[in-house]
Amino acid sequence: MHRAAPAIALEDVRLTLASAAGPVNILAGISLNVDAGETVALLGPSGSGKSSLLMVAAGLESPTSGHVRIAGHDLTEMGEDSLARFRRGQIGIVFQSFHLIPTMTALENVAVPLELLGCGDAFGRARAELEAVGLGTRLDHYPAQLSGGEQQRVALARASAPQPKVLFADEPTGNLDGATGAEVADLLFALHARANDAVPRDARRGPGAALRPHRAAGQRAHHQRRTGSPHPSTSSG
Ligand SMILES: Nc1ncnc2c1ncn2[C@@H]1O[C@H](COP(=O)(O)OP(=O)(O)O)[C@@H](O)[C@H]1O
Numbered sequence: 001m002h003r004a005a006p007a008i009a010l011e012d013v014r015l016t017l018a019s020a021a022g023p024v025n026i027l028a029g030i031s032l033n034v035d036a037g038e039t040v041a042l043l044g045p046s047g048s049g050k051s052s053l054l055m056v057a058a059g060l061e062s063p064t065s066g067h068v069r070i071a072g073h074d075l076t077e078m079g080e081d082s083l084a085r086f087r088r089g090q091i092g093i094v095f096q097s098f099h100l101i102p103t104m105t106a107l108e109n110v111a112v113p114l115e116l117l118g119c120g121d122a123f124g125r126a127r128a129e130l131e132a133v134g135l136g137t138r139l140d141h142y143p144a145q146l147s148g149g150e151q152q153r154v155a156l157a158r159a160s161a162p163q164p165k166v167l168f169a170d171e172p173t174g175n176l177d178g179a180t181g182a183e184v185a186d187l188l189f190a191l192h193a194r195a196n197d198a199v200p201r202d203a204r205r206g207p208g209a210a211l212r213p214h215r216a217a218g219q220r221a222h223h224q225r226r227t228g229s230p231h232p233s234t235s236s237g
């Protein structure tokens with residue numbers, strides 16, 4: 001039904017937030033299409049709005065105006081409950097600081113979201129996902145018993161286990177040392193290759209990773225941060 005729709009379609013997305021000094025225009029009319037199977041790196045200086053754009057595209061933040069469509073489904077027209085349900089099944093997110101649930105084992109961190117989705121054999125699938133990221137021997141470890149790289153692998157397994165339409169990652173290697181970060185980046189691209197889905201990611205800290213996406217979408221480096229008027233430009237290559 002939605003086969004021809006881009007995996008991600010942002011249409012004139014604006015985000016204005018209130019601050020003590022008055023309204024701040026964080027996203028000033030962003031339009032961007034990402035096709036199924038594409039990987040896109042979001043590049044820009046600190047404070048240019050990369051995380052904000054990612055949060056809006058992933059449905060975690062509502063834009064002030066504009067449309068956000070994931071695989072043809074308009075997130076901006078969904079109620080809170082259906083958006084939450086849609087996000088759980090169709091959108092995977094990996095954060096810089098892992099965001100695992102500390103009281104759950106690696107296996108539970110991956111399996112519980114699958115259970116919430118009504119997936120049969122959630123624990124069996126979670127085990128397979130963790131084995132796929134090289135953590136088959138760490139299933140019963142709690143996050144505090146895992147290294148940063150291992151925790152991010154669990155987060156990757158958790159994000160990709162429901163086979164989402166889109167996998168977002170916001171500086172997923174930002175808290176890791178260079179070698180570990182490179183391993184996590186490799187894993188991310190391997191998961192993408194496996195799923196053939198789109199992976200927009202913020203690669204500011206990953207010089208190697210920034211070379212690998214099919215496409216980079218950047219915000220002009222000289223925009224006025226204070227007035228918050230980023231002018232997006234995209235380049236293909
Ligand atoms: N809740 C908020 N209220 C007001 N301004 C915010 C809020 N969150 C972020 N900002 C501002 O939005 C801009 C973009 O932030 P962010 O998306 O985190 O940028 P990046 O990820 O590119 O570093 C920054 O100038 C930041 O100060």
Ligand SMILES: [Mg+2]
Binds near residue numbers: 050051170
């Ligand atoms: Mg950021």
